[in-house]
């Protein structure tokens with residue numbers, strides 16, 4: 001591809017509190033090109049595109065658009081220069097409609113200067129339809145699934161008619177079918193000459209959709225490869241600076257008695273007659289399409305949502321969970337899929353978040369044993385290789401993948417008997433994924449009952465002893481290890497179509 005270069009970044013540097021997040025980074029983008037940024041959690045990908053999108057000002061370096069050196073002065077300025085970002089963390093306003101979110105700050109007005117809701121909804125509807133999507137534009141964003149919210153972000157970015165669209169992990173909450181849809185949209189945009197910066201930890205996606213891949217490590221530029229001339233192994237090598245020998249870890253160990261059992265769980269309109277069990281030391285997968293009801297089932301089990309009817313047994317004893325605190329006290333932990341909404345308090349520190357649910361381990365009344373506290377925190381920071389300059393760093397300042405690791409640490413610190421993980425490796429780099437798999441395996445070996453909800457079938461197939469498949473709020477299939485086949489899981493996931 002020899003299209004003209006539309007964007008060039010050179011010598012970009014950015015420090016936060018004296019620590020380099022970017023050091024002498026370069027990047028270029030051609031017209032109609034999809035160019036990936038690849039690197040471990042904390043490598044500097046989001047920081048680089050935030051410089052481009054006007055969120056951060058670089059300490060030094062040059063940015064050229066169509067050959068002319070420019071300064072980017074804020075988000076609005078970036079948008080006016082034809083650059084828009086779809087962020088890693090969804091930044092929509094929850095309690096206004098889809099259409100209002102798309103047109104926020106530039107709502108169409110009628111003849112007397114008032115907001116023209118009818119026109120706004122019509123325009124938004126047109127965009128939704130033109131991208132082949134099915135979303136009610138008058139609905140409050142709050143009520144959409146994460147996948148739908150991500151689609152709204154995409155519609156919004158496209159609606160600015162930008163020449164450069166940056167997508168920071170756009171598929172992290174999308175199911176396979178939706179990813180395919182996004183790729184269709186990307187191909188359409190390419191044809192229109194739009195250039196796309198694409199960030200993802202999913203290497204198969206990069207191979208499928210990108211023209212070139214730039215690898216970053218520790219805030220530095222490493223190399224740029226033409227996608228068709230490189231391999232996944234070469235990319236991993238560039239990314240982590242070493243070979244990754246083991247990806248999935250599953251050690252053989254014995255499986256004990258039933259640890260946890262759910263019988264005939266019902267919640268009107270959400271799920272129906274759900275029964276499952278898990279033994280000590282077992283890893284159970286919950287597969288299904290996005291929206292099948294897996295998260296809802298687990299939230300009900302964990303006491304977040306009220307149950308209609310059903311019974312929950314722990315170690316053979318019937319539980320009457322009143323709320324989340326009750327569930328935690330009984331030794332159940334749920335690591336939610338949406339870390340921003342349910343998992344973390346971003347304006348607080350890493351240390352605060354990790355210890356939030358385990359204060360009685362180092363506190364007696366108001367007396368706190370700082371030493372014990374810090375020991376616990378450091379143990380998890382090391383175990384998960386959480387990249388943070390200090391334990392008191394605000395979680396908000398961590399990279400997306402490192403935030404995910406803090407959520408994991410926070411719940412593991414409770415030492416649960418039953419651990420429920422909802423999309424545990426979303427947004428996590430390959431190296432850290434391997435670490436998480438190894439930790440899960442370790443916990444199971446120690447006798448913990450682990451439930452994994454995941455949309456990544458290879459993850460479930462390689463890590464689990466048994467799989468339940470959920471379709472439309474019902475358990476549609478149960479598979480033992482010798483029956484694991486991608487096609488078979490998909491068969492049940494689509495309700496046996």
Ligand SMILES: Nc1ncnc2c1ncn2[C@@H]1O[C@H](COP(=O)(O)OP(=O)(O)OP(=O)(O)O)[C@@H](O)[C@H]1O
Nearest residue numbers: 016021041042043044045046047397398399400401
């Ligand atoms: N506002 C900030 N204040 C302090 N440090 C920050 C801030 N933003 C980012 N950093 C740090 O800069 C480094 C790069 O972070 P960045 O978010 O760019 O990583 P990333 O490559 O996008 O990672 P991920 O794959 O996890 O999303 C990290 O060490 C992060 O902690």
Ligand SMILES: [Mg+2]
Nearest residue numbers: 046088399400
């Ligand atoms: Mg990032």
